[in-house]
Amino acid sequence: xxxxxxxNNPLPNKERIKLPRQRVPEQDAQVRAHNxxxxxxxxxxxxxxxxxxxxxxxxxxxxxxxxxxxxxxxxVIDLILAGDYLGAASKVREDNALPAITGRVCPVEDQCESGxxxxxxxxxxxxxxxxxxxxxxxxxxxxxxxxxxxxxxxxKVGLIGSGPASLAxxxxxxxxxxxxxxxxxxxxxxxxxxxxxPAFRLPKDIVRHEIxxxxxxxxxxxxxxxxxxxxTIDELMQEEGFDAIFVATGAGLPKFLKVPGEHFNGVYSAxxxxxxxxxxxxxxxxxxxxxxxxxxxxxxxxxxxGNTAMDAVRSALRLGAKTASIYYRRTEKEMPARVExxxxxxxxxxxxxxxVNPVEFFGDEKGNLTSVKCIRQELGEPDDSGRRSxxxxxxxxFVVPCSVAIIAAGTSANPLIQSTTPGLAVTxxxxxxxxxxxxxxxxxxxxxxxDIVTGGATVILAMGAGRKAAKSINEYLMGAPKVNAQxxxxxAVSGD
Amino acid sequence: xxxxxxxxxxxxxxxxxxxKAPRIARKQRPGQFVIVRLDECGERIPLTxxxxxxxxxxVTIVVQAIGKTTMLLSMLEAGDSxxxxxxxxxxxxxxxxxxTTVVVSGSVGTAMAYPTARELKRAGNKVISIVxxxxxxxxxxxxxxxxxxxxxxxxxxxxxxxxxxxxxDKLKELVDAGGVNYVLAIGPVPMMRAVANLTGPxxxxxxxxxxxxxxxxxxxxxxxxxxxNNSSQFACVDGPDFDATQVNFExxxxxxxxxxxxxxxxxxxxxxxxxxxxxxxxxSNRAHACALEPVEVSHD
Numbered sequence: 001x002x003x004x005x006x007x008n009n010p011l012p013n014k015e016r017i018k019l020p021r022q023r024v025p026e027q028d029a030q031v032r033a034h035n036x037x038x039x040x041x042x043x044x045x046x047x048x049x050x051x052x053x054x055x056x057x058x059x060x061x062x063x064x065x066x067x068x069x070x071x072x073x074x075x076v077i078d079l080i081l082a083g084d085y086l087g088a089a090s091k092v093r094e095d096n097a098l099p100a101i102t103g104r105v106c107p108v109e110d111q112c113e114s115g116x117x118x119x120x121x122x123x124x125x126x127x128x129x130x131x132x133x134x135x136x137x138x139x140x141x142x143x144x145x146x147x148x149x150x151x152x153x154x155x156k157v158g159l160i161g162s163g164p165a166s167l168a169x170x171x172x173x174x175x176x177x178x179x180x181x182x183x184x185x186x187x188x189x190x191x192x193x194x195x196x197x198p199a200f201r202l203p204k205d206i207v208r209h210e211i212x213x214x215x216x217x218x219x220x221x222x223x224x225x226x227x228x229x230x231x232t233i234d235e236l237m238q239e240e241g242f243d244a245i246f247v248a249t250g251a252g253l254p255k256f257l258k259v260p261g262e263h264f265n266g267v268y269s270a271x272x273x274x275x276x277x278x279x280x281x282x283x284x285x286x287x288x289x290x291x292x293x294x295x296x297x298x299x300x301x302x303x304x305x306g307n308t309a310m311d312a313v314r315s316a317l318r319l320g321a322k323t324a325s326i327y328y329r330r331t332e333k334e335m336p337a338r339v340e341x342x343x344x345x346x347x348x349x350x351x352x353x354x355x356v357n358p359v360e361f362f363g364d365e366k367g368n369l370t371s372v373k374c375i376r377q378e379l380g381e382p383d384d385s386g387r388r389s390x391x392x393x394x395x396x397x398f399v400v401p402c403s404v405a406i407i408a409a410g411t412s413a414n415p416l417i418q419s420t421t422p423g424l425a426v427t428x429x430x431x432x433x434x435x436x437x438x439x440x441x442x443x444x445x446x447x448x449x450x451d452i453v454t455g456g457a458t459v460i461l462a463m464g465a466g467r468k469a470a471k472s473i474n475e476y477l478m479g480a481p482k483v484n485a486q487x488x489x490x491x492a493v494s495g496d
Numbered sequence: 497x498x499x500x501x502x503x504x505x506x507x508x509x510x511x512x513x514x515x516k517a518p519r520i521a522r523k524q525r526p527g528q529f530v531i532v533r534l535d536e537c538g539e540r541i542p543l544t545x546x547x548x549x550x551x552x553x554x555v556t557i558v559v560q561a562i563g564k565t566t567m568l569l570s571m572l573e574a575g576d577s578x579x580x581x582x583x584x585x586x587x588x589x590x591x592x593x594x595x596t597t598v599v600v601s602g603s604v605g606t607a608m609a610y611p612t613a614r615e616l617k618r619a620g621n622k623v624i625s626i627v628x629x630x631x632x633x634x635x636x637x638x639x640x641x642x643x644x645x646x647x648x649x650x651x652x653x654x655x656x657x658x659x660x661x662x663x664x665d666k667l668k669e670l671v672d673a674g675g676v677n678y679v680l681a682i683g684p685v686p687m688m689r690a691v692a693n694l695t696g697p698x699x700x701x702x703x704x705x706x707x708x709x710x711x712x713x714x715x716x717x718x719x720x721x722x723x724x725n726n727s728s729q730f731a732c733v734d735g736p737d738f739d740a741t742q743v744n745f746e747x748x749x750x751x752x753x754x755x756x757x758x759x760x761x762x763x764x765x766x767x768x769x770x771x772x773x774x775x776x777x778x779x780s781n782r783a784h785a786c787a788l789e790p791v792e793v794s795h796d
Contacts, residue, residue, distance in 0.1 A: 183715055187533055187540075187580040195716075224582040226714055254718045256728060263723055263747050265754040272717035280539065280711065286765055287562060288627045289539035290711075291758035367750025414715050416733075 008081035021123040022051040023479045029347035033317050036199045036283055039344055041105070043126075045085075048133040051126050052080045062115025063127055068464030069168070071095045073112060073127055080130060083311035087137040090322065092131055096172030097214070098164065098463065100139060100206045103132025105197060106159050106308075106460045107338045139209050144161040149217065150177035158183060158242040160227045160417065163191020164459045165248035165450030167210065168466030169217045169473075176474045179217070181242070183225040188279060191250055192459070195279040196271075197281060198311050200318065202276075202339075216252055228416035233424075233446060244445045244473045247432060248466065251451035252414025256407055257303065261361030265370030266293050266485065270304065271314045296320035301372060303327045303358055304408030305335035307458075310342065312406045313350050321404075325351040327358065329377055329390040355379070355390065361405060371401045411456050421446070431455060438472040447473055497785050498581040501554060502574050505627075509561045510604055511570050512546070520545075520583045523785040526611035527589030527705065530555065531713040533580040534569060536724045536784070541565050542710045542732070544608035547582060555583075558636065564762035571774050577781050585713045586736045589615070594678035594701070598620045598670055599645070600663050600691055602628045602683025606637050608705060609682040614644040621678070622646050623734055626666045628683065632657035664690045676700055681740060685749050686687075690733030690793030692740035702740040706731045709752060723747045 009016070025041040026032075032039050043051065055077045063073040071092055092099040100335075108114070108128040116124030124404035138144060150383040155178045159166040162184040188194050190207040215221065227230060236242045254269030258264050273292075276282040281289035300316040303307050305328035317324040328335060331354050331376045335342065346352070360373045376396035378487070379388040413430035425442035432448040434441050439449045449465030451457055502514035528601060529544045534763040539622040541563075547556035561570040572578070587745040589612040595618050606627050617623045625645040629635040630653045642648045648659030649666050659666060664687070670676055671694065681691040688704040708720035708731040715733040722731055723744035728734065766773050 062681060081639050185582065186712060187582070195712075224580050225519065226582060226585065229585060229714075230523060230583065253715050253730075256718065256721075258728075262728065263721065263744075263751065265750060269718040272711060272719045275717050281537075285758060286761055288537045291539070291755040291762075293754060367747065368755070416714060 007057060008078050008414040009053060009055065009057065011053055016054055017118065017122070019050065019054045021054065021126060021205050022047045022129070024126065024129050029344075029349075029495060032200065033348040034320075038203050039200050040129075040352075041362070042136055043129050043133045045133075045137070048130055051130060054125050056117065057106065058117055061290065061308070062117060062256055063112040063125070064109075064115070066115030067095075067112045068460045069095045069467055071112070071131070076134065078129060080134065086143050088134040089144075092134060092493045093171075095467075096131075096463070097168045098100050098210050100135035101106065101164070101193060101202060101210060102460050102463065103128050103130075103135055104202050104206075105458075111460065112444070130295050139416050140188055144213060144216075147257050147466070148173050150271065152179075153177045153477065155179065155243045156181065156241055157239075157244045157246065157306060157473055157477070159183075159237050159246045159248060160233075161191055161247070161249040161450075161452075162189040162211075162221065162249050163450065164193060165462035165466040165469070166191070166246065168463035169212060169246050169248065169449075169470045170214055170466075171217075172467055173469030173473065174214070174217050174219050176470070178474070178477065179220075181222065182221045183227055183231075184221065184223045185226040185249075189221055189222050193294075196277055196308065196311070197459075198274065198315050201311065201381045216239050226416070228420040233417065233421045233443075234264060237350045243477055244441075244447065246466075246473060247417055247441070247448040247452060248415055248462070249414065249452045251411035251456040255409045255412055257358060257409060259358060260358055261363060262407075263360050263367075264369040265361035265367050266363075266402075266404045267361055268293070268394055268404070268406045270302070270308045270406050271411070273312055273406045274315065277319075283315070292319070293404060297322050298403035299323045299325075299401055300404040300406065300407045301327050301353075301358075301400070303323045304407055304410075305332075305337060306408060306410075306456075307329065307337045307341055309406075309408035310337045310345050310432075312408055314341075314345055314348060315351060316404065316406070317348055323351060324349070325353055325487070327353045327356050327374065329355065329357045330379060330387060331355060334379075334387045356403070357390065357392065360400075369405060370473045371398055371399050371402055372405055373399045405429060411451075413452065413455075417452070429455070438475075439469045440472060445476065447476075497781065497793065498578045498672050499571055500574055500576050500578065503572070506558060506607075509570070509635045510558060510607075510634070511561070512556060512558050512607075513569075513572070514554045515578065515581060516553055517555050517583075520581065521548045521550045521553050521555050522582035522713035524555060525588030526591070526615045527573060528584035529713075530557065530581050530583035530585050531563075531585060531710065532557075532569070532578055532582075534565060535579050535780045537780070538579065539565055540580075540711055540713070542585070542707070542736075543708050543715060544705070544736075545611070546607040547611060548787050555581075558604055560604040560656055564766045565758055567763065568769075568773055568777060571770065572777075576778065577785065579781055579784060581639060582713065587731060587734070589680070589705075589737050590703070591615045591619050593620045594663070595621065595677050596624065597678040597680065598624045598626060598667060600626045600667055600679060600681040600683070601641075601661060602686075602687045603630070603634055603707075604636065605683035606641060606685075607634075610637055610640055610644070611678060612680060613641065616678075616680075617644045617646075618660045624670060624676075625649070626651060626663045626670075627658075628652070628687070629657075630654065636721055637665075662690070663687060664694055665692060668694055671698055671700065679703070680705075685745055685752070686747050688740065688743075689745040692743065692745070696741035703737050704740040706748060707736070707744065707752070708732075708748065710752065722751070732789060
């Protein structure tokens, strides 16, 4: 990575750092607030070139260090400058099986772009936009920079779940010459990429395209299989001939607030609201059958401050909500959502109510939500996540009318696999216990990664786990001594 | 794609389907359900598994045409396909030797209660079945129930067949006579609530199978949550069977009415041109079956 490569950048460094960061074209905020089409329109080729010219080609690139899958950003940018977009796409794919997706949803301000040296004095290079540019160029021109697969090993690996961890793992395993079979519980492939992230942030045909690329490379997908119910891991290994299993089933069960009135019609978990809107296309009712409790011309509140909360509130806005508000118990500074999503939400007219927490929901005689009682809070001492924890202010309760309330307060582990797989150790919070180094679990041949190990995190972290698992599974299958069933599956770091 | 291998009308508006689903057939236990999605534009709805044949790789479901999806499903015949069938979901019914058991079912609920009644009998219980329906032409699986029950009573609201009255009239007689150890009730919510009100005060263990609205069926969305003993439970993973005396039936009814307006609109659209909807489903599923890669659908 640090060896000197001939550069395609004609400018001296002092010229490069003077160039302003390119602004990505976006759909107008007033227009997009009423449709589900993509917000960011992506760089045209000339803008991609202009942005690439800003890279000063650090000998030790911080952007690569900060990327969970270590994409060779410098080499990709140089290929863009050479006009070899297909080559740039293949270069990305060496480390990242889903570039069109990560280029849209990565929290870059905490990752690659936070490592960019230009960001210290000005604005970092728009790495995610460049990644997205090459992936989109590849797809739109119908080409594919496919890495070459190793000879067939005859080993068969089962991947449970078809979200980002699994897809990244599938990409690497198929390249290593293994047979890969992905099991998905829902009817559509992609996990959180299709049920969670809305089309205006990640169009579904892009997810479908990335999956079809994997399918063309030989990955087999089977939908409608709930592992733990339809078939168990032991059955897959003992009766269906799988040599190894990667469990990547995601975050699981929605957390509710456990306050009175959460049963009223109109109170949704963000998981359910987004699943109805995204996976089931309820925003296209009645063309699609799945109904959604009406948001149109009504007051909608979303409780939470993460990306899921932003996705929910912006969806509600697009469904015609009269008001769409974020109710968050800390301040904007502590919100875990991507900065770009918060900006977009504000531009579109989302209202932000900080330092508040619902304490009770009220409904009418039909059981329909009518209002919510909240309490104001102030920030106290930092909690175990390092963020200052909110403390309720006595006597500050207030009641606001609302017809729809969406709870985006995180998730907890779905016990389905754990409870049906003897010998699989879990953490005290119910997540699967896996080695930090190898993602091996306590059960021989079974590996686990993504949110089912860490708790709710991001797409790219899950992909990083998928890649790590692929490497360990390969070593396990090909007889490297390091990765046998480890004795002590270390406790996983839990996210928030 | 899941092929329908056999269909049989059982009563007015109630139809039995045998569906090829080998993985589900192998694993299902009485009390569990599947979630089906008819076609690309379909909603996901839960349906209790009425029977299965692991050797043939088939599961049987019995469907009453009451909503858009069940109406459209009821128009399908052997040779047609359902796009998605997933399961078996939910916890199986608890089967133990309780002693004297009463299985109370209403209308299409009889098809759901039947496999559990059969297992209760196999486990050595005395099984008394009370089969109810509004009228004779809505009664299903009477012969099958009789075959696995020690005693069977048929009750119709209008007296067109069997005893006239409500299932709870007969249940009250049995409970008052004493010796009932266990009651299972599956049917419309008012019926299950009436059973709970009858047996609860007598301290008889009573189980109901709840028909909440679901999406994924694996615990992911929480849409099926019901209030049981004043705490939120998910019917899909914690149920569908619950202790009847702990269930808040009022909240269940309210939540089941959550989408009533949209449901009505969907039914009207279907009824405007049922043949066109059927044709659309068949063409969409045929396209899926032929496609090597999932069919691209336009979402604009």
